[in-house]
Amino acid sequence: MKIGFIGLGNMGAPMAANLVAAGHEVTGFDLAAPCPEGVTAAASAADAARGADVVVTMLPNGAILRAVADEIVPVMDKGAAFVDCSTVDVESAREVAQMAEASGLLAVDAPVSGGIGGAASGTLTFMAGGSEEAFAKALPLFEIMGQKAVHCGEAGAGQSAKICNNMILGVTMIATCEAFALADKLGLDRQKMFDVVSTSSGSSWTMNAYCPAPGVGPKSPADNGYKPGFASELMLKDLGLSQEAAEAVDADTPMGRAALELYRRFVEAEGGRGTDFSAMLPRFETRGRS
Numbered sequence: 699m700k701i702g703f704i705g706l707g708n709m710g711a712p713m714a715a716n717l718v719a720a721g722h723e724v725t726g727f728d729l730a731a732p733c734p735e736g737v738t739a740a741a742s743a744a745d746a747a748r749g750a751d752v753v754v755t756m757l758p759n760g761a762i763l764r765a766v767a768d769e770i771v772p773v774m775d776k777g778a779a780f781v782d783c784s785t786v787d788v789e790s791a792r793e794v795a796q797m798a799e800a801s802g803l804l805a806v807d808a809p810v811s812g813g814i815g816g817a818a819s820g821t822l823t824f825m826a827g828g829s830e831e832a833f834a835k836a837l838p839l840f841e842i843m844g845q846k847a848v849h850c851g852e853a854g855a856g857q858s859a860k861i862c863n864n865m866i867l868g869v870t871m872i873a874t875c876e877a878f879a880l881a882d883k884l885g886l887d888r889q890k891m892f893d894v895v896s897t898s899s900g901s902s903w904t905m906n907a908y909c910p911a912p913g914v915g916p917k918s919p920a921d922n923g924y925k926p927g928f929a930s931e932l933m934l935k936d937l938g939l940s941q942e943a944a945e946a947v948d949a950d951t952p953m954g955r956a957a958l959e960l961y962r963r964f965v966e967a968e969g970g971r972g973t974d975f976s977a978m979l980p981r982f983e984t985r986g987r988s
């Protein structure tokens with residue numbers, strides 16, 4: 699297949715590289731990041747999209763996705779698929795899908811879970827919204843870039859699943875970090891803490907697969923000076939999306955709201971911007987109860 703890939707950052711670059719490794723012809727565009735090996739660099743998003751069977755986008759937010767959609771939808775061939783894997787608000791996902799379908803394209807919102815490790819190893823989970831036909835067209839690519847693809851429903855359903863998942867992720871990362879900081883103050887060895895919790899009822903993906911304590915558990919951004927990974931400001935974005943969605947449908951999400959406030963303070967006032975979202979642990983280490 700001819701694939702256009704727009705947004706080649708921490709996630710997009712390894713995802714595009716996996717499509718190349720599987721034998722697809724990939725043309726990429728990013729405003730700043732270089733193209734990974736094997737991906738042909740285009741001069742613009744429109745150039746990457748023109749003539750493609752499928753265009754995959756992996757962009758920071760809904761406003762950027764809409765701007766890119768305005769540029770690429772008019773140049774894409776009828777019947778081609780627009781597969782957005784970014785995490786964005788449900789409204790943007792629905793509007794971009796409507797615009798694409800009105801122009802004779804297939805559209806899927808397909809945000810992912812699994813982080814940069816999952817992107818590199820081709821083991822992401824895709825949660826998809828869109829028609830059966832659009833999902834079927836994108837599925838072979840999901841099977842290369844991931845190990846699981848769930849068709850969640852109509853346009854926007856993938857983003858709905860993603861923001862619920864990431865609300866759990868933000869809350870559990872904070873819980874894991876504050877528990878490590880408490881364990882430190884109680885004099886507990888971090889390795890022992892990991893050995894117990896990772897095999898007990900407090901276990902979670904944040905402890906077992908993405909441990910925020912350096913030198914403990916599998917390799918994670920904590921072992922790389924908390925360089926993202928998944929940036930704290932992206933977690934802040936996702937927690938904001940889940941609270942916006944909760945307000946829109948009148949759902950009570952107090953833990954999600956508390957997580958949003960902690961990440962907001964961390965990113966805006968406590969030096970968290972540009973760090974991995976697991977850098978909540980050094981944040982808690984330096985603090986007492988006040």
Ligand code: NAD
Binds near residue numbers: 730757765783785810
């Ligand atoms: P990133 O910031 O590393 O990559 C985004 C890329 O988009 C950047 O390279 C940037 O230059 C590029 N970009 C911005 N505007 C552009 C434009 N107009 N045209 C072309 N390129 C443009 O972010 P990331 O970590 O790769 O995340 C991408 C998306 O995936 C986000 O929506 C994020 O929430 C989601 N996500 C990230 C992770 C993770 O662990 N990093 C996990 C799941 C989902």
